[in-house]
Amino acid sequence: MLQQTPVARVEPIWHEWVRRWPRPSDLAAESPAEIVRAWGKLGYPRRALRLHECAGILARDHGDVVPEDVEQLLALPGIGTYTARAIACFAYGQAVPVVDTNVRRVIARAVRGEAEPGNPSATRDLREATTITPSRDGAVFAAALMELGAVICTARKPDCPRCPLPRCAWVEAGRPAPTGPKRAGQGYAGTDRQVRGRILDVLRGETGPVERSRIDSAWLRDGVQRDRALGSLLSDGLVEQTSDGRFALAGEGGAD
DNA sequence: TAACCGTGGCC
């Protein structure tokens, strides 16, 4: 849930989920439709499907328990470099480097003396994080580094007077401005992502299949784009079409 | 490697 999503927005939904589905097998027993609906407007709804799929694998192959090993974690859907290490570190106390967007920024500044992390390089990120990760108290260290980036060493307005680090290469260099080319903004208005979001919002608001006209009303300006977005939702497994031609969240369209 | 994948708050 926390992937590319602020903690404050995730927190209430996470509480609801662990209350409703305390074990992986509880989550796996739900329909994808119910999962996507409970995901609400957290964004990137494919994450919800991957989490659902992951829960099924944990229930079936891992005794309903999240594995401790980074390699095993990486093999699970929706779990990449960051998440695998975060679980190993925070849930199981392993002193493995945990590199998220905050840590990348802190290292870029404090260690390399650069204003911004630059292009992601998993290899370099992990190498640099490894050099500063202590062999003991790995979880405390990782949490502290992430928190430093989230609260003090922020992207827009770093609060250097409150920074606890004894020294920082970026400050010592006179806080130089970013050097590289500014990365292309994500963009959203008018993209397929926005259209997908509109369509999904219609389906989340219903308990069963809806007519094609309801889908069409979600995006009026461009029918080609609307069809493309709907097609991608179908191929992602977020939406399904019923035998009578209507559309629903996957798993609630009735038997097919 | 780069493009794609949501949503909402902040300045």
Place this chain on the structure above:
DNA sequence: TGGCCAAGGTT
């Protein structure tokens, strides 16, 4: 107002 950004992952 609009661009930037957020506990990234997959293809």
